[in-house]
Amino acid sequence: MPFQLFGLEGLAPHGTCLLWISELFWTHAASDALISAAYASISISMILVIRKREDALLRRVGAFFAAFILVCGSSHAMDIWTLWFPDYGAQALVKVATATVSVMTAILLWPLMPRILALPSIAQLEAANTALNVEIAERRQAEVRLAAYADELKRSNRNLEQTLSRLDQTRTQLLHSEKMASLGGLVAGIAHEINTPVGNGITVASSLTELVKRFRLRIEGEAIKRSHLETFAADVEEAAGLLSTNLETAAGLVQSFKQVAADQTSSQRRRFDLGETMDEIVATLRPRFKRTSFAIEIGIPPGIVMESYPGPLGQVVTNLVTNSLLHAFEGRERGTMTLTAAMVGGERVTICYGDDGVGIPRELRERVFEPFFTTRQGSGGTGLGLHVVYNIITNVLGGSITLQSAVGEGVKFIIDVPLTAPTLVQSNA
Ligand SMILES: Nc1ncnc2c1ncn2[C@@H]1O[C@H](COP(=O)(O)OP(=O)(O)O)[C@@H](O)[C@H]1O
Numbered sequence: 243m244p245f246q247l248f249g250l251e252g253l254a255p256h257g258t259c260l261l262w263i264s265e266l267f268w269t270h271a272a273s274d275a276l277i278s279a280a281y282a283s284i285s286i287s288m289i290l291v292i293r294k295r296e297d298a299l300l301r302r303v304g305a306f307f308a309a310f311i312l313v314c315g316s317s318h319a320m321d322i323w324t325l326w327f328p329d330y331g332a333q334a335l336v337k338v339a340t341a342t343v344s345v346m347t348a349i350l351l352w353p354l355m356p357r358i359l360a361l362p363s364i365a366q367l368e369a370a371n372t373a374l375n376v377e378i379a380e381r382r383q384a385e386v387r388l389a390a391y392a393d394e395l396k397r398s399n400r401n402l403e404q405t406l407s408r409l410d411q412t413r414t415q416l417l418h419s420e421k422m423a424s425l426g427g428l429v430a431g432i433a434h435e436i437n438t439p440v441g442n443g444i445t446v447a448s449s450l451t452e453l454v455k456r457f458r459l460r461i462e463g464e465a466i467k468r469s470h471l472e473t474f475a476a477d478v479e480e481a482a483g484l485l486s487t488n489l490e491t492a493a494g495l496v497q498s499f500k501q502v503a504a505d506q507t508s509s510q511r512r513r514f515d516l517g518e519t520m521d522e523i524v525a526t527l528r529p530r531f532k533r534t535s536f537a538i539e540i541g542i543p544p545g546i547v548m549e550s551y552p553g554p555l556g557q558v559v560t561n562l563v564t565n566s567l568l569h570a571f572e573g574r575e576r577g578t579m580t581l582t583a584a585m586v587g588g589e590r591v592t593i594c595y596g597d598d599g600v601g602i603p604r605e606l607r608e609r610v611f612e613p614f615f616t617t618r619q620g621s622g623g624t625g626l627g628l629h630v631v632y633n634i635i636t637n638v639l640g641g642s643i644t645l646q647s648a649v650g651e652g653v654k655f656i657i658d659v660p661l662t663a664p665t666l667v668q669s670n671a
């Protein structure tokens with residue numbers, strides 16, 4: 243017999259097998275109806291659920307189950323149909339479809355099992371969620387703490403900035419007072435130097451007054467002899483000579499100090515002869531060591547003409563000499579400072595300043611130009627002298643300064659500057 247599903251005559255509906263016994267018949271019919279309706283409902287709700295899920299694995303498994311339940315439902319529906327109508331071929335096809343989907347679902351489910359088993363349970367998810375919430379709370383707290391730290395940092399940064407600007411102000415003030423101190427020293431030097439000729443002048447003037455008084459008494463009292471007149475004339479002549487010598491000395495001193503003072507109070511640029519200017523500067527410093535056995539030897543050939551800033555240059559020499567007297571010769575019987583200069587090529591000059599004092603140890607040599615570096619903290623040192631020197635040489639005069647020294651061998655500062663100073667300079671000294 244050929245394979246045949248449809249067009250078969252003589253088949254009886256399934257109800258016939260049940261002998262149309264109504265309890266039996268309707269129990270079957272009602273149960274199958276309820277099963278297929280429930281299956282349809284289940285598969286529809288499953289489809290609705292998987293449409294909401296993003297997880298690809300869940301979607302796949304859900305879709306197979308929905309299809310599986312749907313075909314199961316349809317085979318129950320077919321059971322109802324065949325109670326009345328003997329379409330067993332159609333029923334067989336529905337069963338084939340049910341079998342196919344069921345077998346496919348069964349086969350595909352196994353390889354997916356590990357992944358399905360690995361899916362976290364709701365309790366696990368809740369635990370993970372709680373842990374996450376705790377972590378989020380901790381992070382928030384950490385963020386709050388961080389923000390507090392950032393605020394704190396900002397505050398201390400602001401404080402630091404204020405401190406820095408105060409420090410800068412203090413530094414400027416100290417530099418200013420260092421300049422003032424050197425000016426003060428200059429004024430003291432001038433006063434001391436001028437004191438001698440002016441004092442001499444006053445003595446001579448008063449003895450001249452005395453001479454005149456005595457002579458007048460003599461005129462009034464007795465007859466004047468020629469010899470008296472001659473003595474008087476000689477005394478007056480001598481006094482006048484002494485007066486004019488001393489006044490000339492005073493005038494000469496005033497003349498030479500005037501230039502240095504003008505240079506020191508302003509950082510004026512002018513043409514000058516290095517040797518002459520150095521002589522003038524050293525003359526203002528001499529009173530500081532005049533009554534000691536310390537000496538300064540100057541060896542600068544005439545004719546080194548510079549177009550530069552003599553005032554700041556004077557301050558350099560002043561600071562170097564001050565340092566020798568304060569640091570190098572402390573507690574010594576004698577000491578010699580030397581100041582020499584020589585042209586280098588046609589455009590530069592090398593100025594050497596040295597002393598034969600205690601010298602500077604190697605480890606301090608690098609630091610002496612630093613602002614506030616002093617070995618005499620609290621006893622007259624500001625630590626700004628050589629810093630000012632460095633600033634003037636590099637920023638104002640456009641040159642460089644190096645230091646050679648060893649303990650016990652004194653110091654030697656080698657200053658190299660152009661004869662013509664750079665014009666656009668920012669003087670902060
Ligand atoms: N001629 C020198 N001999 C020995 N030490 C010196 C000499 N000049 C400077 N120094 C050292 O360099 C330091 C810095 O000098 P300076 O900047 O002028 O500051 P201060 O004189 O105020 O100490 C001094 O404290 C001293 O130790």
Ligand SMILES: [Mg+2]
Binds near residue numbers: 626628
């Ligand atoms: Mg000093």
